[in-house]
Amino acid sequence: MQDRKVFAFDKQGVYFSNQFASARINQLAMLNDSTFNVTVEPENEPINQSAWYAFKVWGKNGKNVYVNLVYPKSKHRYQPKLSYNGKTWQTLDKIVLNKEKNEASFKIQLSKDTLTVAAQEIISSTQSYEWMDDLVKTYALNKTVIGESIGGKPIIALNSTKSDGKKIVVVLSRQHPPEISGYMAMVQFVETLLGKTDLAKKFIEGYELIVIPMINPDGVDEGNWRHSFAGVDLNRDWIDFKQPETRAVRDFLLEKVNKQKAKVYFALDFHSTFNDVLYTNEDRADTNFPGLTSAWIKGLHEFEGSNKTTVKPSGNGGNVSKAWLGKVLNAEALTYEVGDQTPRPYIKQKATKVAEVLMTQLLGSDK
Numbered sequence: 606m607q608d609r610k611v612f613a614f615d616k617q618g619v620y621f622s623n624q625f626a627s628a629r630i631n632q633l634a635m636l637n638d639s640t641f642n643v644t645v646e647p648e649n650e651p652i653n654q655s656a657w658y659a660f661k662v663w664g665k666n667g668k669n670v671y672v673n674l675v676y677p678k679s680k681h682r683y684q685p686k687l688s689y690n691g692k693t694w695q696t697l698d699k700i701v702l703n704k705e706k707n708e709a710s711f712k713i714q715l716s717k718d719t720l721t722v723a724a725q726e727i728i729s730s731t732q733s734y735e736w737m738d739d740l741v742k743t744y745a746l747n748k749t750v751i752g753e754s755i756g757g758k759p760i761i762a763l764n765s766t767k768s769d770g771k772k773i774v775v776v777l778s779r780q781h782p783p784e785i786s787g788y789m790a791m792v793q794f795v796e797t798l799l800g801k802t803d804l805a806k807k808f809i810e811g812y813e814l815i816v817i818p819m820i821n822p823d824g825v826d827e828g829n830w831r832h833s834f835a836g837v838d839l840n841r842d843w844i845d846f847k848q849p850e851t852r853a854v855r856d857f858l859l860e861k862v863n864k865q866k867a868k869v870y871f872a873l874d875f876h877s878t879f880n881d882v883l884y885t886n887e888d889r890a891d892t893n894f895p896g897l898t899s900a901w902i903k904g905l906h907e908f909e910g911s912n913k914t915t916v917k918p919s920g921n922g923g924n925v926s927k928a929w930l931g932k933v934l935n936a937e938a939l940t941y942e943v944g945d946q947t948p949r950p951y952i953k954q955k956a957t958k959v960a961e962v963l964m965t966q967l968l969g970s971d972k
């Protein structure tokens with residue numbers, strides 16, 4: 606756990622803080638009146654290279670501050686994003702990387718307003734819970750607390766209520782805290798499935814949509830690189846189910862399927878990596894909707910033209926969510942990876958399209 610505090614340099618008129626959800630400063634050192642080292646370390650090791658950082662900075666109006674992000678155990682991955690209001694963000698392009706890429710330096714100019722500097726746009730658990738509450742107010746959805754994280758935060762499932770509950774589509778997200786671009790795709794995907802179009806209205810009458818948007822709220826709010834409070838990669842726990850967060854999802858889905866005598870037709874787990882990519886299960890003739898994934902990818906690729914998303918089949922074994930969703934629930938299931946730097950408008954455009962393609966495929970059959 607980080608030491609949460611305001612790092613005050615009164616004489617220089619410079620203040621940093623990691624006292625907010627998703628912040629991460631592990632150490633802060635002043636090199637001279639205007640240059641500061643922000644050391645960024647992971648929650649524990651071994652861990653994937655996804656060096657998340659986030660801090661607030663303010664001070665003397667107009668003062669130039671030089672920040673070095675220092676990664677003793679990793680490399681720079683995320684281009685800094687800046688925001689004054691937590692809603693609109695700008696990418697800082699002017700950064701200098703050292704040869705080893707374990708230091709990234711940039712300049713910021715202080716103003717009277719507090720500036721947030723973060724690895725990606727910040728979407729804390731609170732913001733996600735607020736989004737869920739807004740959805741529940743707008744659409745016919747149930748909200749269920751299906752479990753608790755180790756840190757005592759709710760794991761929440763939303764499910765639509767207009768169908769007979771026999772056919773289910775599952776959406777998961779945020780097992781990995783820094784994977785904001787995947788979360789953004791998830792939001793757009795879900796809002797398209799719930800939307801006001803004729804297609805969406807038909808979909809929601811025919812299928813029950815289950816969304817579990819925030820599986821690792823502790824990791825998200827602690828500014829973790831990847832893990833839960835147990836120091837565990839939750840998306841490697843789908844065989845053992847040793848963690849309360851993954852167990853909550855498993856138990857809720859199994860209970861739903863059994864109680865409602867339902868079938869899960871399709872499931873997506875949203876993530877982020879360096880580029881857009883889809884990780885699929887091997888084709889099987891005995892899922893609840895054989896061929897759906899292939900047809901859906903075909904629809905996506907037609908939309909993309911020459912710039913097609915890479916598809917990587919990665920077998921049906923393994924301890925990741927898509928493997929369990931395929932093996933145990935017989936769902937057509939994928940990991941939907943969004944690039945860290947995929948342009949935000951395109952994330953939305955693509956997520957809208959894949960939602961439409963999915964609805965068309967699902968409604969085009971009478972399975």
Ligand SMILES: [Zn+2]
Nearest residue numbers: 781784876877
């Ligand atoms: Zn991930």
